[in-house]
Amino acid sequence: MTPTAAYGSWPSPIGAALTAAHDGRPEYLGVVGDEVWWTAPRPAEGGRRALVRLRPDGTEESVLPSPWNVRSRVIEYGGRPWAGTVRADGSTFLVFCHLPDQRLYAYEPDAPDGAGPRPLTPVSTTGDGLRWADPVLRPERGEVWCVLEESTGPAPSDVRRVIAAVPLDGSAAEDRSRVRELSDGRHRFVTGPRLxxxxxxxxxxxxxxxxxxxxxxxxxxxxxxxxxxxxxxxxxxxxxxxxxxxxxxxxxxxxxxxxxxxxxxxxxxxxxxxxxxxxxxxxxxxxxxLWRIGLTWFQPLDNGLVAVVHGKGATALGILDPETGELVDAAGPWTEWAATLAVHGTRVVGVAASPRSAYEVVELDTRTGRTRVIGSPHRDPVDPAYYPEPQIRTFTGPDDREIHAHVYPPHNPDRAAPGGHLPPYVIWAHGGPTGHAPLVLDLEIAYFTSRGIGVAEVNYGGSTGYGRDYRERLREQWGVVDVEDCAAVARALADEGTADPARLAIRGGSAGGWTAAASLVHTDLYACGTIIYPILDPAAWADGETHDFESQYPRSLIGPLDEVPARYRERSPLEHVDRISAPFLLLQGLDDVICPPAQAERFLAKTAGRGVPHAYLAFEGEGHGFRRADTVKRALEAELALYVRTFGLDRFDVPALEMRK
Structure with missing residues (x-):
């Protein structure tokens, strides 16, 4: 008979360190000769992105040693950071962007002399310098064509973007004039060219x-x-x-x-x-x-068929016959295919995950219809019996609108709750807000559910995956529809007897951090909240306190600042700190230029002395989205400590969270 214990007190083998070690996923697939390459997370190596190649014998191998970090910062969220090819003599040639200096580098990984990467582009001291993304190799011209993002002054908005050609001989490494501009710069944003x-x-x-x-x-x-x-x-x-x-x-x-x-x-x-x-x-x-430059949802095959990622909510990999419109989906357990596809002959390679497996590199042979995992295979770090069992739910919100969500009830094979008890639940608001919570295995969710704390991920109005009308529910309604939809899910779970109405929490990062903070301001539904690298002051955010890409995003989310300033004040969590009565945890990266720490610090200054318990953890070396294993571990433990304190959970295996008032 399974022992009983109160919800939230269950022991779990899914620790914060284990969860942090498995953070991140493969990205930016490509085919180089007969090999599949991709970028891969390395949380234990300072959060760098490695470039990995899959050898013909099935061995995965890093192309570049630490500290090389293959990641672009174009539009801050980045874009495709590498391109590779096999030359006529059989040698492999690579161009990539290195995160710390954002220069393009050329590298011959199989060269017998063992020479390291050599720079192709110069360093600029103006603003944030020169950045590059979405490279397309043109070896016949001795060039690589890509997106150039160039700072023209000190402000985030002092920037221009063009398609540019960089010589592969290194002649532009110290000479900006050797970079040929191919587009005229009349558009603020561009992607790389497709020839x-x-x-x-x-x-x-x-x-x-x-x-x-x-x-x-x-x-x-x-x-x-x-x-x-x-x-x-x-x-x-x-x-x-x-x-x-x-x-x-x-x-x-x-x-x-x-x-x-x-x-x-x-x-x-x-x-x-x-x-x-x-x-x-x-x-x-x-x-x-298109949050990043160079995402791919389709790839044509040489035989005229087209590989496509498609679906409503969940996604599948399909093979489309463009002449007949016939679409045949690949077999397999995966419920989410990332926006990165590559083709090689009759084979299609993608990155996919399911509620029982993390993201892995999957190959589809279109001749046979067979799918198989070829890289970054999911390996259960613990017994999968501890993974949560998601429920795909549709709730009803204000005006009878549909709200899509994934509900993860508490689950642990070693424990059951006493009869008549209801579990605490945390409502997760995803970032974006024009984004989506995928139906995949997330060890951060399992970290809580295996301890007896339920999680509900809400794809609130404004989320992608359900058509433009659903996406545009958030137009000028940010801070209203997202807050209402999360609250509707929380109330429904409480009303139906799934969740304890006295032990509901809200959490989110980035735009989800905004929703979490706004939920604490505009409702009294939640006992506490976790606010992660959030937007807290939309007026300042719309007036130069963020990066260029999203600097005018609030015009569609809230309205033009010069026309509706009162709306900004009413929606702003910073302007209504006095309405917050629930304890909260605020997590912030000190290098975040998207949601800068200045907003968090102003928010905390207004909170001080009000008697509301709160904690603030700031992480050096972290930007927008935590990447380092030690950061992820500390953040998870702090979040659990908040729930231990607020919900009165009986556990002593996480460091106590020092709360201020």
């Missing part, structure tokens, strides 16, 4: 403030001249109210692009000389929010 199979045309995506890329983007098409210029760029798809997050080419040279012109991101062919044709029109998403 037609014959190399004679290039397509890319561009957009401008105040739009975000999920609001409206343009597809630009230009001719590639013999001397390597982009001539006659013209807009062929997209627009102010049409979001195109990816472009590509069929093997026979026809343009492909994703568009939400019908309210769902679907795949289209054509647009160069007429109306584009929808290849598989469905009320589901074949794309997503």
């Amino acid at each position: 037609s199979p014959d190399g004679r045309r290039a397509a890319w995506i561009a957009w401008d403030h105040p739009r975000m890329p999920w609001d409206g983007t343009e597809v630009l098409l230009a001719d590639v001249t013999e001397d390597g210029r982009l001539a006659g760029p013209r807009t062929v798809a997209g627009g102010p109210e049409e979001s195109v997050p990816q472009v590509g080419w069929t093997p026979d040279g026809r343009l492909l692009h994703l568009s939400d012109r019908t309210g769902w991101w679907n795949l289209y062919r054509g647009a160069e000389d007429g109306e584009p044709v929808a290849l598989c029109p469905r009320p589901e998403e074949f794309g997503g929010a």
Whole structure:
């Protein structure tokens, strides 16, 4: 008979250190010769991103030793940071962006002389310098084409972005003038170019403030001249109210692009000389929010088929016949496929996860329909009996609107709760807010559920995955709809007898941190909250206290600051600290330029002396999103300590949280 113990007091083998060691996932897949390469997290190595290659014998091997960190900071969230190829002589050649200095480097990993990476681009002392992303190798021209983000002054908004050509011979390493600019700089944001199979045309995506890329983007098409210029760029798809997050080419040279012109991101062919044709029109998403430069939801195969990531809520990998519209999904347990695909002959490679497995590199053989894990395989660090069993739920919010959520009840094979007891629940608000909580194994969730604390991840109005109408519920309603939807889920769980109504908490990071803080301000529903690298002062955030990419995001989320300043004040957690009565934990990276620590410090200054218990942990060397193993461990333990204290949990295996008033 299973022993009984109070919810929240259960012992668990899923410790904070174990959870931190498995943080992160593979990203930015590519094929180099016959090998699959990707970037991989290294939490124990200061949170760096390694570049990994999969050898033909199945061995995974780091291409670059520590401290090389393959990560771009273009638009701060970054983008594809590497490109590789096999030369005619069989040698491997790599170009990558190194995080600390953001320079592009060239490297020959198999060179017999063992020479290290050599810089291709210079360092600039203006503002945040020069940054690069989404490289496309042009060895026949001796160049790499990519996005250049260049600071022109000290302010975050002093920046320009163009498509540029960098010589591979290193001649631009100390000479900015050797970088050729290919686009004219008239657009605030651009992606890297996608070249037609014959190399004679290039397509890319561009957009401008105040739009975000999920609001409206343009597809630009230009001719590639013999001397390597982009001539006659013209807009062929997209627009102010049409979001195109990816472009590509069929093997026979026809343009492909994703568009939400019908309210769902679907795949289209054509647009160069007429109306584009929808290849598989469905009320589901074949794309997503372009938070990083170079994400891929589709990849054409040489035989004319197209690999696509698609779904409503959960996603699948499918193979689309563009001539018939037939779509066949890959078999397997995965419920979430990341926006990174690569193809090699008849094989498709992606990154996928499920409620029982973390993200791993998966290959689909389109000839046989067989799928298999080829890299970064999930290995259970503990008995999977301790993993939570998610429930896919749809709740009803104000105005009878649907709210999508994943509910993770407490689960531990070694313990059961006494009869008549209800568990505490933590409502998780995802970041973005134009984002999505995927249905995957998350050891941070298991860390709590295996101890007897339930978790509910809410894909509140404004989330991606459910069409444009659902996404735009948050337009000028940020701080209202997200707060209401999270509260509706929490109340429903309490009303149906799933959660203890006296022991509800709210937590979130970034935009989810805003929702958590706003929830403590505008409701009395929660007993406590965890606020992680949050937005707390939207007026300052919209007035130069964040990076360029999101600097005008509040115009759509709240409204134009100069037209509705009172709305900013009413929504702002910073302006209403006096309404907070619940204890809270605030976690902040001191190097965060997206949600800077200055906002957290002003929030704390207004909280001091009010008698509300609170704790603040600030982490040196961490930016927006914690990456270091020791940080993740400390943050998790502090969050659990908050719940131990607030919910009266009987456990002594986490360091006590020092609370101020």
